[in-house]
Amino acid sequence: MRLVLIGPPGVGKGTQAAILSRRLGVPHVSSGDLFREHVARRTPLGREAGRYLDKGELVPDHVTGGMLRRRLEQPDTQRGFLLDGFPRTVPQARELAAILDADGAELNTVLEFTAPEEVLETRLLKRGRPDDTKEVIRYRQRVYEHRTAPLLDHYADILLTVEAVGPVDEIAGRALRGLSMAG
Ligand code: AMP
Numbered sequence: 001m002r003l004v005l006i007g008p009p010g011v012g013k014g015t016q017a018a019i020l021s022r023r024l025g026v027p028h029v030s031s032g033d034l035f036r037e038h039v040a041r042r043t044p045l046g047r048e049a050g051r052y053l054d055k056g057e058l059v060p061d062h063v064t065g066g067m068l069r070r071r072l073e074q075p076d077t078q079r080g081f082l083l084d085g086f087p088r089t090v091p092q093a094r095e096l097a098a099i100l101d102a103d104g105a106e107l108n109t110v111l112e113f114t115a116p117e118e119v120l121e122t123r124l125l126k127r128g129r130p131d132d133t134k135e136v137i138r139y140r141q142r143v144y145e146h147r148t149a150p151l152l153d154h155y156a157d158i159l160l161t162v163e164a165v166g167p168v169d170e171i172a173g174r175a176l177r178g179l180s181m182a183g
Pocket of ligand 1 (some may be wrong): 033035053054059060064084085089092132140
């Protein structure tokens with residue numbers, strides 16, 4: 001199963017991705033985690049990406065796309081994956097389609113998680129990541145609205161929307177039920 005998770009900052013994508021990846025038996029591929037690993041290891045890519053992460057800006061598509069392409073060439077993703085944080089722009093979605101198309105593969109479902117704004121703010125402020133200051137959070141929200149939300153239309157045919165409010169297991173249950181109905 002090839003899935004993409006989309007949702008605003010703080011909606012709990014990472015938490016849900018970890019649960020769903022275990023339940024579905026496919027690897028959890030998080031672009032944010034891949035970037036943070038590069039930053040921690042001080043690789044050239046990490047040095048380039050770090051300044052964008054600090055500001056809450058999107059890392060340029062060619063850097064991001066190359067990193068994801070290499071990750072998706074790893075054999076563990078051959079039978080499926082759960083992408084968390086990629087694609088985040090329409091050009092990235094096109095690049096993903098091209099990567100999959102070369103293998104004769106395609107996405108099954110795009111899961112969108114939603115929650116009211118006040119829930120998102122509270123979750124983000126509790127998380128305490130270095131890029132979770134009020135200013136950077138607000139910036140990431142605007143980036144989501146302008147650059148990432150257009151993906152919801154782009155993927156309208158395979159979109160499954162899940163309300164991400166309540167206990168994490170209940171949210172995951174909702175997503176899994178929706179996926180089994182989506183076939
Ligand atoms: P996340 O962990 O998904 O919240 O991502 C943290 C940061 O990594 C973002 O604010 C961006 O700076 C960068 N990032 C993650 N995924 C992408 C992507 N698909 N395209 C561009 N930048 C990204």
